[in-house]
Amino acid sequence: MKKEWVFGTVIGISLVLGACGAASTSDDYDPNEAGAEDIEPDMAGFVMDQDENRILVVTPMDEETAKEGRAMWVSEAPEGLWIGKQVEVWVDGAIAESFPEQATAERVQELEMSEVEGADLKASEALSTALSEADRENILAVELLAFDQQADQWTVKLKERGDSQGEWKTIVKDEK
Incomplete structure (x- = not known):
């Protein structure tokens, strides 16, 4: 009986001490602070x-x-x-x-996009150029953004969102 009481007491103390060490959340939490955990983007x-x-x-x-x-x-x-x-x-x-x-x-x-070997433009620059030529009345989504090193050009394929579901494809010369 005494062993069971001692064992129960040790378990109880362990639970109390474990609860004392639990991290608490704070209203002053800053996700940009050094050492803070990264929060997933929305x-x-x-x-x-x-x-x-x-x-x-x-x-x-x-x-x-x-x-x-x-x-x-x-x-x-x-x-x-x-x-x-x-x-x-x-x-x-x-x-x-x-x-x-x-x-x-x-x-x-x-987000840093990796440099594409042999390309003068960054992928973001090629997409920006393509978007400047596109009819942006409808919302467009990127379907393909690819560099062809032999042809020295980017292929940008966009798809309209919503009811129309149209596609738009353009070639962007790889030159600044």
């Missing part, structure tokens, strides 16, 4: 349009499932030219469930 995709401090972020087309993904107008983006860049977005507050969705940016971070 959305990632290509910036397909920009209107002053608002950017339209659209996820690329998924070839395997033909799923269209998401489109979101993000307000309060940092100043600069964003069209063509691949970004991650963290949202401050609620996301309006319209089409496209609408939200306010807490943080927008450009």
Whole structure:
């Protein structure tokens, strides 16, 4: 009987001490602070349009499932030219469930695209050039962004989102 009581006491103390060591959350938590855990972005995709401090972020087309993904107008983006860049977005507050969705940016971070061997343009520059030539009345999603080293050109294939489901393909010469 005494052994059971001692064993029970040891288990109880272990549980109490374990609870004391548990991390607590704080309202002062800053995800950008050194050593803080990274929080997953609310959305990632290509910036397909920009209107002053608002950017339209659209996820690329998924070839395997033909799923269209998401489109979101993000307000309060940092100043600069964003069209063509691949970004991650963290949202401050609620996301309006319209089409496209609408939200306010807490943080927008450009994703570094690897350099393409033999290409003068970055992939973001090729996409930006293609978008400047495209009719952007409808929301476009990236279906293909590829560099052909022999032809020294980029192939950009975009697909319209929504009811029309049209496709648009262009060749961008690889020159700055």
